[in-house]
Amino acid sequence: xxxxxxxxxxxxxxxxxxxxxxxxxxxxxxxxxxxxxxxxxxxxxxxxxxxxxxxxxxxxxxxxxxxxxxxxxxxxxxxxxxxxxxxxxxxxxxxxxxxxxxxxxxxxxxxxxxxxxxxxxxxxxxxxxxxxxxxxx
Amino acid sequence: xxxxxxxxxxxxxxxxxxxxxxxxxxxxxxxxxxxxxxxxxxxxxxxxxxxxxxxxxxxxxxxxxxxxxxxxxxxxxxxxxxxxxxxxxxxxxxxxxxxxxxxxxxxxxxxxxxxxxxxxxxxxxxxxxxxxxxxxxxxxxxxxxxxxxxxxxxxxxxxxxxxxxxxxxxxxxxxxxxxxxxxxxxxxxxxxxxxxxxxxxxxxxxxxxxxxxxxxxxxxxxxxxxxxxxxxxxxxxxxxxxxxxxxx
Numbered sequence: 001x002x003x004x005x006x007x008x009x010x011x012x013x014x015x016x017x018x019x020x021x022x023x024x025x026x027x028x029x030x031x032x033x034x035x036x037x038x039x040x041x042x043x044x045x046x047x048x049x050x051x052x053x054x055x056x057x058x059x060x061x062x063x064x065x066x067x068x069x070x071x072x073x074x075x076x077x078x079x080x081x082x083x084x085x086x087x088x089x090x091x092x093x094x095x096x097x098x099x100x101x102x103x104x105x106x107x108x109x110x111x112x113x114x115x116x117x118x119x120x121x122x123x124x125x126x127x128x129x130x131x132x133x134x135x136x137x
Numbered sequence: 138x139x140x141x142x143x144x145x146x147x148x149x150x151x152x153x154x155x156x157x158x159x160x161x162x163x164x165x166x167x168x169x170x171x172x173x174x175x176x177x178x179x180x181x182x183x184x185x186x187x188x189x190x191x192x193x194x195x196x197x198x199x200x201x202x203x204x205x206x207x208x209x210x211x212x213x214x215x216x217x218x219x220x221x222x223x224x225x226x227x228x229x230x231x232x233x234x235x236x237x238x239x240x241x242x243x244x245x246x247x248x249x250x251x252x253x254x255x256x257x258x259x260x261x262x263x264x265x266x267x268x269x270x271x272x273x274x275x276x277x278x279x280x281x282x283x284x285x286x287x288x289x290x291x292x293x294x295x296x297x298x299x300x301x302x303x304x305x306x307x308x309x310x311x312x313x314x315x316x317x318x319x320x321x322x323x324x325x326x327x328x329x330x331x332x333x334x335x336x337x338x339x340x341x342x343x344x345x346x347x348x349x350x351x352x353x354x355x356x357x358x359x360x361x362x363x364x365x366x367x368x369x370x371x372x373x374x375x376x377x378x379x380x381x382x383x384x385x
Contacts, residue, residue, distance in 0.1 A: 005246040005304045011152030012243060013236040017301040024208060028298060031346045095345065099364040106276045 034091055037084035044081045093118040143167040143218055144225035145176055147188065150236050158236060162225070173213040173221075173228060174202050177240075190240035197354060200290030204240050205229040210292035210352045233294055233301040247291055250307050254315030254333055259326025271323040284317035284362055286355040293349035293359050299342055306342040307334070309349035309359035316362040335370035343367075 007014050022028040054065040068074070097115035101108060142164045150158035163184055165176040174192055181188045192202040195214045202213045207227050218226070234242035264271070293309035300306045315334045318324050334340055343363045350360040 005249075007235070007304075009235065009243070011237075013150055013152075013155075013158060015232065015234075015236065015301075017233070017298065021298055021301065025348065027348050027351060028346065031344070031348075035344075095347075095364070098358070098361045099368060101365065 030091075033084075034088060037088040040077075040081040040084040041088065043077070044085075089122065093122065141167040143176070143222065145173075145180070146225050146227045147177070147180070147240070148229040148236075149188075149239050150230075152238055158230070160227070167218060167222065167224075169217075169219045171218045173204070173206055173211070173216040173218065173226065176218060176226075177213065177228070188240075189238045198288060200288035203231050203290045203292050203295070205232055205295065210295035212290060212292070212354050215354060231291060231295040233297065233304070234291070242291075244291075246304060247289070247294060247308070247311070250311040251289065251314065254307065254311045254318075255326060255330050256311075256314040256318055258318065258321060258324045259329060260323075261325045273322055277322040280322070281317045281320035284313050284320070284357055284359075287314055287317075287357050287359075288355055290354065292352045292354065293357075296348040296352040298346055298348075299344055303342065305338045307339050309343075309363065310357075312340060312343075312366060313357055313359035313362040316366050319366075331366075331370070331373075334366050340364075340366045340370060 022032045051062075051065060054062045069078075093115055096118055097111035100114060102114050103109065143166075145163045145165060146160045147163060148158045149155075149161045163176075163180045165171075165179050168175075171179075174195065177188065177190055177192075181190075190202070190204070190213075192214065193199040194201075197212055197215050200212070203210060204213050205211070205228070206213065206216045207221060208229075210231060213228070218224075228240065230236050230240045230242045234244075234246070237243050258271070287310055289310060291310065294300050297306070297309055300308050312334055315330050319327050319330055319334075340363050343360075345360060345364060347360045350358045353359065
């Protein structure tokens with residue numbers, strides 16, 4: 001059952017947050033940045049799909065596409081997208097530690113340790129990908 | 138030498154007279170051991186007896202004196218003037234709540250939400266008093282203790298932009314308290330309480346801004362309670378999809 005709070009009591013003043021509510025506190029701004037990061041990550045993923053499609057169109061089409069990505073505009077986009085992806089990943093792993101309670105017997109594993117395990121795994125996976133990339137390149 | 142003073146900009150709102158709240162400036166003696174609540178009491182005693190605000194214990198237990206101090210939800214009994222020196226200090230009613238008068242906000246919505254999550258021990262069959270207490274080990278107590286420290290001061294609601302934008306959200310404290318009883322080994326009300334917590338206006342309305350846990354004066358961490366309830370709810374949904382007997 002959902003009850004909608006009353007907003008019609010005579011004499012009461014009902015405040016409304018302004019459209020700029022998210023500028024009021026640093027944490028609100030950081031939250032909005034985390035939400036915004038999804039836009040850049042989505043654009044990057046679409047770009048990746050296009051890149052894979054170009055790969056199916058033959059070496060010439062792929063080379064032309066990669067050449068287009070070398071323009072300053074696209075490089076700038078990738079730098080910004082990478083910054084957002086890092087910000088999102090780091091805050092995500094830190095939050096995971098708070099959300100996921102890991103217990104060993106009756107004792108709770110300190111959240112910092114849970115976060116460290118996440119970061120470690122992230123680092124290992126990144127290194128493996130880098131290894132294959134260097135191997136292929 | 139005249140006594141040093143500090144300026145307070147206090148929100149005033151007279152129902153039936155004012156269309157919207159406005160700020161009134163007061164000058165109070167600056168004392169290092171005074172909190173904002175002491176300054177408000179000084180104004181009420183010496184300057185303007187019509188100033189309205191709630192307070193009771195003066196020691197961070199009753200949860201009545203929550204107000205916005207320089208835009209941040211605070212217990213005014215724990216907000217020292219020295220931390221805001223040289224001022225001015227802006228004192229406003231808790232954000233996101235209807236204002237009744239001056240610094241007094243309406244508790245009705247929070248009380249309704251608190252009742253809705255059934256924050257009490259539910260037993261399938263009550264044990265007769267003669268059989269004694271429901272016993273609990275220290276480890277079982279530790280599971281929920283943090284979430285039982287809530288004093289219903291509603292600072293978390295004032296910090297929550299989701300509640301401000303859409304007041305149907307059950308909100309941080311009520312969910313944290315529902316979660317607290319779900320974790321209690323003496324409780325058997327999970328099947329009644331969990332559907333209330335995991336409905337659309339419950340945990341899923343939360344976007345994890347996390348500010349509720351930042352402003353909580355008791356270290357309850359309602360944001361963690363909400364996210365953990367989300368995990369529990371999602372897990373149950375998956376199990377109900379995967380298993381023919383609905384994961385029950």
